[in-house]
Amino acid sequence: MSVLIVGSTALDSIKTPLAQNPRLLGGSASHAAVAASFFAPVRLVGVVGEDFPKKYLALYRKHGVDLTGLQIQPGKTFHWAGEYEVNMNNRRTLTTELGVFEKFTPHLPAPYKQSAFVLLANIAPGLQHHVLDQMNRPKFVVADTMDLWLNIALDDLLRLLRRIDGFVLNESEAHQLTQQDSLSAALRKLHRLGPKYVIIKKGSHGSVLSGPTGGFICPAYPLRKVVDPTGAGDSFVGGLMGFLSTARGGVDANIRRAMVYGSVVASFCCEGFGVNRTTRVRRRDIEQRVQELEKLTRF
């Protein structure tokens, strides 16, 4: 089954202590789409400008991403520039040029509206609502978010939480949104806001699921070297939804494994700038790291 992914499609200029990489393929939907493509056909909805490099369109296509829903509009592609500190834990934004993304309205091509699995990747909650308004009874909807929306679009986000099955957010966002110090308390409060499945991302410490059939502590793959963590969270949730959409059996039977697959794709994402490393990965590389994680967590 296809997975529908809606989010930002951007050009990222990323500076780390070791290198500078201008105009990489970036954005929440791009990272999630590449990650999901290892497991399922992907339908993408986003917007780019006329300056969007043809090579990135070719890259999407190489990954079997359906681009019917990608709008190419007059103007410039969303451009983000950021800089990481030595330990890769802190980043600061240098530039945000919204370009055509400023007036983005996601339009779903007719076939997309029937998608069973929907990932509302990080994007304004208002736009996430607009996608759901166009859907015809999806089976499983997951939304990601970011701290920005907690600060400037909280009401939209809270309304969204009542319309989705799964909610994915960072640990710091979970604490901010719930005003709870303990993760367990934050999870309980998040469930009360709507979603049956809540996944809290903890970066290199892995992630945690709370769902109807219990919890899951998902490990992060231990990396020797982090080159660029941009898009790791998007890759995680993209891989997760891609895996889930084609796995036999229901969501409950597969969501833990789906998180592990998402975690592994995210680990590859961190090993290169933008999607440079992720797009070179083969399915058997993913399987190998999943097996390693099985060994690393067995007791």
Next chain:
Amino acid sequence: MSVLIVGSTALDSIKTPLAQNPRLLGGSASHAAVAASFFAPVRLVGVVGEDFPKKYLALYRKHGVDLTGLQIQPGKTFHWAGEYEVNMNNRRTLTTELGVFEKFTPHLPAPYKQSAFVLLANIAPGLQHHVLDQMNRPKFVVADTMDLWLNIALDDLLRLLRRIDGFVLNESEAHQLTQQDSLSAALRKLHRLGPKYVIIKKGSHGSVLSGPTGGFICPAYPLRKVVDPTGAGDSFVGGLMGFLSTARGGVDANIRRAMVYGSVVASFCCEGFGVNRTTRVRRRDIEQRVQELEKLTRF
């Protein structure tokens, strides 16, 4: 088999946003001894003053702790007072009165010298050396430490690392000692300093082992409420060594499970002040949480 535990025995006065608790039983050896006692007979080496409450001696004995090696000396017991912030992540020391601990020299009673499993709980590395000097070919020696010794006794600590089998330290200490940002790189460097087994503690994010037969990502038990995290790390390593010392088969066959048991005892430690909660735990409470962690990590 008995496990020998050498470390500090103290009175802790602990302040949190919710409560104030003067003169609790504290110190690295106390927490570790209580934790280990669920799995094995414990031999304790430490020092207390004449003011040390009789009820704490009774508490040790109730837990089957051999006190032949506990020196009771004229003067006052080591007293530490500290305060935690709201989220329990940061603490500051209010008072440190070393008392009889200032001139502590660990003397091992003859039978102790034959102990196969030795835990050098957090204490000056010079004293940890002095314990090893008295031992007769122990089977498995693990040392814990703290940032203070990295700052004021680094040479002693580095010499110690060449004499022990396992080294346990916090994530921040691992980064400080190795000057490596990534955990994998830090682990590799720590092995080069001597120990075959390195365990890095990550608080509520669990812990990580690197050993001769591979690694292990050990989960932390998800707590609803942390009352007082003092001694959690000591409880972890105490539980670990207690479990290991009585498990059938070698260290490699048991160390992962030992970490999980240590992690569970540490979770109980966090649920009360000092050893208040830990000392009320029954073995079946521990088994239940271990089973929960099995479910929480299976995929």
